[in-house]
Amino acid sequence: MNETAVKTENLTRKFGDFTAVDRVSIEVNRGEIFGFLGANGAGKTTMIRMLCGLLVPTGGMGHVAGFDIRTESEKIKQNIGYMSQKFSLYNDLTISENIDFYGGIYGLSPAEVKEKKIRILKELNLIRWANSMTADLPPGFKQGLALGTAMLHDPPIVFLDEPTSGVDPASRREFWEVIHQSAAKGITIFVTTHFMDEAEYCNRISIMSAGSIIALDTPRNLKKHHQRDSIQQVFIDLMKEETQSPENRAG
Amino acid sequence: MVPKRSVISSFAKKEFFHIIRDPRSLVILFLMPILQLIMFGYALKMEIQQVNLAVIDFNRSLSSHHLIDQFRGSHYFRPFYFDGSIEQIETLFKARQAHAVMVIPHDFNRQLQRHRSTPVQFIVDASDANAATTIRNYIAQTIRIFNQSHNRIEALPFEVRSTIFFNPDKKSTYFFVPGIIALLLVMISAMLTSITITREKETGTLEQILVSPIKSYQIILGKVLPYIFLAFAIGVIILLIGIFLFGVPFRGSIILLLVLSTLYILTALSLGLMISTIARTQQVAMMIALISTLLPTFMLSGFIFPIASMPEILQYFTYLVPAKYYLFIARGIILKGSNLMHLLQPTIFLLIMSLVLLVISIRKFEITLED
Known part of the structure; x- marks a missing residue:
């Protein structure tokens, strides 16, 4: 794979008259943790859904892992992991059965699934829980397990759509440690969040408002540029500017 | 792959x-x-099991008794005497007391003795058309059996004998x-x-x-x-x-x-x-x-x-x-x-x-x- 993991040019998605994503162009490098910030309804989820092949764009172009999101979504699906806002494991299956199932639909052999299962359960300290119902698992573990399952097939690119909403701070830290370890192995992480402290963990962040990107840089540069101490304050400044002059958007 | x-x-x-x-x-x-x-x-179930049959018997003879017994004997009918006039039949139907009425004429016995044909009137409540058809069939069948044993005058030109396949009891x-x-x-x-x-x-x-x-x-x-x-x-x-x-x-x-x-x-x-x-x-x-x-x-x-x-x-x-x-x-x-x-x-x-x-x-x- 080349060094660019995700690339879009003027990517647009309209729902009727409403433009959810408006001419967004980004380039994400391999092994990068790329954060997407924005208020609810800013277009973060729509953006991710287009990149994962769940939504067809109405305009612009996009490539994921070198494949065209319009015509090669089947190949993209082999190369990405995805974790949505909702908990996506089956509560009425055991932890082991959930991993077997997702391994199966990605076409992994039983031996591969078994090996990966042991690895994930060890990392999460869940070996004892393997045959427990997923519903009985504490919330923090659930998120970790969902991430492990989403990365079962060793995807080079992982999309995380608000993965830490509803998770306690301690579990969030652990979660981000796993993300950093994965990025160190060369996995590209594409993550949306509305926790501003989490934004600091990203290599680069883009801030979205009303479907457009209004800022894109490293957390450090953004803070320097806006002369602020935290991304939270940068974000608030940007949102104020937006409401004062909605037509004055960076496109 | x-x-x-x-x-x-x-x-x-x-x-x-x-x-x-x-x-x-x-x-x-x-x-x-x-x-x-x-x-x-x-x-x-489509079968009608107990048809309430009101009987207006103007004859009150042995023959008319035989006829009523014939109906009672088949397990489909529950005959009972009705003393009212023919005009009151409608009330019987409206009150759901009878599904059908049988009127036996004065000279029923005499005509049978002389081996003559004699009409017996049946009135059927057809507010439920399917039930009425079924009741009519039951009546016809009962009358046929009665005629065979009590009244041998009429030699039919031909007889229909149907055989019912697969569900003979229907x-x-x-x-x-x-x-x-x-x-x-x-x-x-x-x-x-x-x-x-x-x-x-x-x-x-x-x-x-x-x-x-x-x-x-x-x-x-x-x-x-x-x-x-x-x-x-x-x-x-x-x-x-x-x-x-x-x-x-x-x-x-x-x-x-x-x-x-x-x-x-x-x-x-x-x-x-x-x-x-x-x-x-x-x-x-x-x-x-x-x-x-x-x-x-x-x-x-x-x-x-x-x-x-x-x-x-x-x-x-x-x-x-x-x-x-x-x-x-x-x-x-x-x-x-x-x-x-x-x-x-x-x-x-x-x-x-x-x-x-x-x-x-x-x-x-x-x-x-x-x-």
Whole structure:
């Protein structure tokens, strides 16, 4: 794979008259943790859904892992992991059965699934829980397990759509440690969040408002540029500017 | 490339876990149809057993007594004397005290002694037309028997001797039990699958599946397979109860019946899946599944109302009702001992229906991903 993991040019998605994503162009490098910030309804989820092949764009172009999101979504699906806002494991299956199932639909052999299962359960300290119902698992573990399952097939690119909403701070830290370890192995992480402290963990962040990107840089540069101490304050400044002059958007 | 079978079997296995992990629903799934079968089986009868027959006897002779006894002797009638005038008959009907009235004339006995023909008047309440026809037939039969033993004057030019095949006692239960089975099978099967995809839409797991390389046909087949076994198990139970509890004579091949029942179940499961791809919530899916199976099966399959007596336009609609074909099959095999060659046409129709519904589900499913 080349060094660019995700690339879009003027990517647009309209729902009727409403433009959810408006001419967004980004380039994400391999092994990068790329954060997407924005208020609810800013277009973060729509953006991710287009990149994962769940939504067809109405305009612009996009490539994921070198494949065209319009015509090669089947190949993209082999190369990405995805974790949505909702908990996506089956509560009425055991932890082991959930991993077997997702391994199966990605076409992994039983031996591969078994090996990966042991690895994930060890990392999460869940070996004892393997045959427990997923519903009985504490919330923090659930998120970790969902991430492990989403990365079962060793995807080079992982999309995380608000993965830490509803998770306690301690579990969030652990979660981000796993993300950093994965990025160190060369996995590209594409993550949306509305926790501003989490934004600091990203290599680069883009801030979205009303479907457009209004800022894109490293957390450090953004803070320097806006002369602020935290991304939270940068974000608030940007949102104020937006409401004062909605037509004055960076496109 | 991905080995196809293992993907489908992984999916089917997961669906199987969903089924067995919900024992409460499972119990309802097995008990509900059994109870319904028993209720319907005893309630649905066309025979009219006790016809209240009011008798106005102007003759009061030995012969008229014989005639009344003839009616009393058949277990269909409950004759009672009515002392009112003929004008009061309407009141009898309106108050539901009598279903029919027999008026025996003054000279009944005398005319019989002289070997002459004599009219006996019957008045039948036809507010229920079907019942009235049945009552008329019972009366004609009873009178014929009476004439044979008490009045031998008339030599008929010819006599109709009909032989009734397959159900000589003309028990309507034999006719209805396959219909109830057809209704229950289609209802349960369609409802089973109708909620499977909508449930995953609601919980969000569907999205997780859709970002994986799994193909829609693998999802649809993986969903249908475990439910075939479940619905088949339910089907076997209600077939056995239907046949043994109601003493329906079984003349054909049980294996053929089971194979074709499975085909019928597949049609219904496919219908449920198609509904599941369209509906957004489980509740909506259940409602559509219930309405689209219950009413057409009741009204348009030939379950109760003969298709031949429907208006022409409605008759065309019956081709879309899977239960119509299954009724040919089930009644044919159970009551007549039909073999596969006799039932080729309904079998092919069911096959085509299943395939079309499955293909529509897969197509619809591909479209659903996009919004």
